[in-house]
Amino acid sequence: MYGPEEILRAKEAIARRISLEPPIAVVLGSGLGALANGLDEAVAIPYDELPFWPHSTAPGHAGRLVVGRLSGIPLLAMQGRVHLYEGYSARDVVFPLRVLAALGVRTYVATNASGGVNLAYRPGDLVLVEDHINLMGDNPLVGTNEETWGVRFPDMTEAYSPRLIKAAEKAAASEGIWLKRGVYVGFKGPSFETPAEIRMARILGGDLVGMSTIPEVIAANHLGLEVIAISCVANFAAGMTKNRLTHEEVLEEMGKASDRLIRLVRAFLREIAETHV
Numbered sequence: 001m002y003g004p005e006e007i008l009r010a011k012e013a014i015a016r017r018i019s020l021e022p023p024i025a026v027v028l029g030s031g032l033g034a035l036a037n038g039l040d041e042a043v044a045i046p047y048d049e050l051p052f053w054p055h056s057t058a059p060g061h062a063g064r065l066v067v068g069r070l071s072g073i074p075l076l077a078m079q080g081r082v083h084l085y086e087g088y089s090a091r092d093v094v095f096p097l098r099v100l101a102a103l104g105v106r107t108y109v110a111t112n113a114s115g116g117v118n119l120a121y122r123p124g125d126l127v128l129v130e131d132h133i134n135l136m137g138d139n140p141l142v143g144t145n146e147e148t149w150g151v152r153f154p155d156m157t158e159a160y161s162p163r164l165i166k167a168a169e170k171a172a173a174s175e176g177i178w179l180k181r182g183v184y185v186g187f188k189g190p191s192f193e194t195p196a197e198i199r200m201a202r203i204l205g206g207d208l209v210g211m212s213t214i215p216e217v218i219a220a221n222h223l224g225l226e227v228i229a230i231s232c233v234a235n236f237a238a239g240m241t242k243n244r245l246t247h248e249e250v251l252e253e254m255g256k257a258s259d260r261l262i263r264l265v266r267a268f269l270r271e272i273a274e275t276h277v
C-alpha cells in the first residue's frame, strides 16, 4: 500500500528526466498509443524504470510515459494503463494519476475503447463521457483518506468537466468530426459482459461499457483535477449482434479510429491551451 512518500519518489524519478512541466496528461487506451509517437522533443520513460509504478499486461498497451509537445503544447502521455482485471486494486490503478498530479498536471484526458450499448452507436463512433456508473466493485478512495490529496467524500456531480466537454465539441466541429455524448458503465472484466448485463446497463441509463477509466476519474476528482474522457466505440456490446467478442476485433477497430481520435485530441489541446490552461 503506497502513500505520499511513494508518490513523491516516483514523481522525482520522472522530474529528473524531463525538462517540461506539462499541465495536461493524456492516457491512451487500447490501440491508441500512436498519439504519443507524434510528440516533438519527446522523452519516453518505460514504466518499469519508475519506482512503485504498476505494470500493464494487456495487449495493445505499450507501457511507457512520453513527455513532449503536441502542436507546441507541453503534454504528458501515458501509453498504456493498468486495469482492475489484471489483479490490481482501484487504489493501485490510480497510482500513476496521483504521480502526474504531483508533477503539476491539472487536466486529465482519458481515452478508452468501449462497447456500444446505446442502439444508435456504431463501431468507430467517438463519444464524450458525460457521466459514469461504477459497477466495478471497487473505489480508489477506499481506506484511510489522505487529507492532503482531497476530502473524504468528494462530490462527483461534475466528474466530467462540462467546460472541457464544450471545448471538445468545439474542437470536433472545427475538424468536421462527429462526436456523441454518453454514460459509461464500468465492469471489472476481464470477461466481456453477458447479453443480460448489457440489457441491464441499458436499462440503467448506460450508453457504453468498458473496463477502465472510472478509478482514475474518481481519484482525479478527489485531487481536484479537471477531467475529460473520450471513448471510442470498438464493437456492439454483447448480444447486440450474432458476433462473438474478441480483443483482436477491439484493437482492429481502434486502429481504424485512431487517426480521427488523434486529430480530435490535437484540436482539443489547441482549444484548451488558448482558453483554459
Ligand code: HPA
Pocket: 113, 114, 115, 116, 192, 193, 209, 210, 211, 234, 235, 236, 237, 238, 245, 250
Ligand atoms: N465491453 C467491455 N469493455 C470493452 C468492450 C466491451 O464490449 N469493448 C471494448 N472494451
